[in-house]
Amino acid sequence: MLKQAQRAYNFNAGPSALPLAVLEKAQQELVDFKGTGMSVMELSHRSAAYEQVHNQAIASLKELMGIPEEYHVLFLQGGASTQFAMIPMNFLPQGKKAGYVVTGSWSEKALKEAKMFGDTYTIASTKETNHNRIPKLDELAYEENTAYVHVTSNNTIFGTEWFTFPDTGDLPLIADMSSDILSHPIDASKFAMIYAGAQKNLGPSGVTVAIVRPDMLERANENVPTMLRYDTHVKNNSLYNTPPTFGIYMLGLVLEWAKEQGGLAGIEKMNREKAALIYDAIDQSEGFYKGHAEKDSRSLMNITFRLASEELEKEFLAEAKQAGFVGLNGHRSVGGCRASTYNAVPYETCKALSEFMINFQKKNA
Structure with a gap:
């Protein structure tokens, strides 16, 4: 059986992560x-x-x-x-x-x-x-x-x-x-x-x-x-x-x-907690990361953001890939970065991204 530690940090927008238990x-x-x-x-x-x-x-x-x-x-x-x-x-x-x-x-x-x-x-x-x-x-x-x-x-x-x-x-x-x-x-x-x-x-x-x-x-x-x-x-x-x-x-x-996750009420609670990890990293970055969506319209499923320059974004995405993160590129039509945090994306995966974003900011601010 696959262990979670062996799994990629999968933020693909679709096809996307499936629950490990289902696989x-x-x-x-x-x-x-x-x-x-x-x-x-x-x-x-x-x-x-x-x-x-x-x-x-x-x-x-x-x-x-x-x-x-x-x-x-x-x-x-x-x-x-x-x-x-x-x-x-x-x-x-x-x-x-x-x-x-x-x-x-x-x-x-x-x-x-x-x-x-x-x-x-x-x-x-x-x-x-x-x-x-x-x-x-x-x-x-x-x-x-x-x-x-x-x-x-x-x-x-x-x-x-x-x-x-x-x-x-x-x-x-x-x-x-x-x-x-x-x-x-x-x-x-x-x-x-x-x-x-x-x-x-x-x-x-x-x-x-x-x-x-x-x-x-x-x-x-x-x-x-x-x-x-x-x-x-x-x-x-x-x-x-x-x-x-x-x-x-x-x-x-x-x-x-x-x-088994508590139905849609349980899943919503989990999704809000997951998204908050990443949105907090954006909001507390003092502009280093800039979210695209207005706060009252923010998706729990697709978190979109930019960095100060395309060069810095390329560096961010390259380092993220080396760290095991998959699918963080924004859609080809708009660029930037996107983390798709669908139901099956584990809390630990979102926490790892949040920590990566904070550390990347510290190195490059």
């Missing part, structure tokens, strides 16, 4: 899953052994997130980026328009895809301040004939996160929660749809989770290719075609691990 469990069951004589990767997706894995993962997600019983939980493929197109294809009819709150690169991409299928508008945007904050709720203005409202709950590139979501009334609220799903409790009933790529907090890459309120299917466009229709996957329990079975198995193990 060890998968290792134990890799060759022979529950006496079947086969790996999960070899099981038929129509078999009883796999069906149990599949349905338990759905049940666990509903339990952890408090998802209303009538909502559909789907396991899809193509990442959240495919959802950018599927959502307007299904839910943006002629004569209506989709409203997007633009808070970063991924919401910009979601809006760009929606424009290909119908009328859209920007409810609010933080582009003028380089996406360093989440809009205040009173900045959001909805137009008539809005089909749905779309938000991106956490912005991995810029390091901002929604903690209070808008009350959109009768307007369906759709959220891309790819990078903060399961990180803190939410009221799932406020959303008509939630979707997320798995590779941050849910499991390995290859699975996309979609949580859909039933009434959304009633208004869905029927003139959409079969695999891009949500009702196709609802009717077939996400088994219309071969799903990413191993990824769903791993997702199920991550959900069981999350329950």
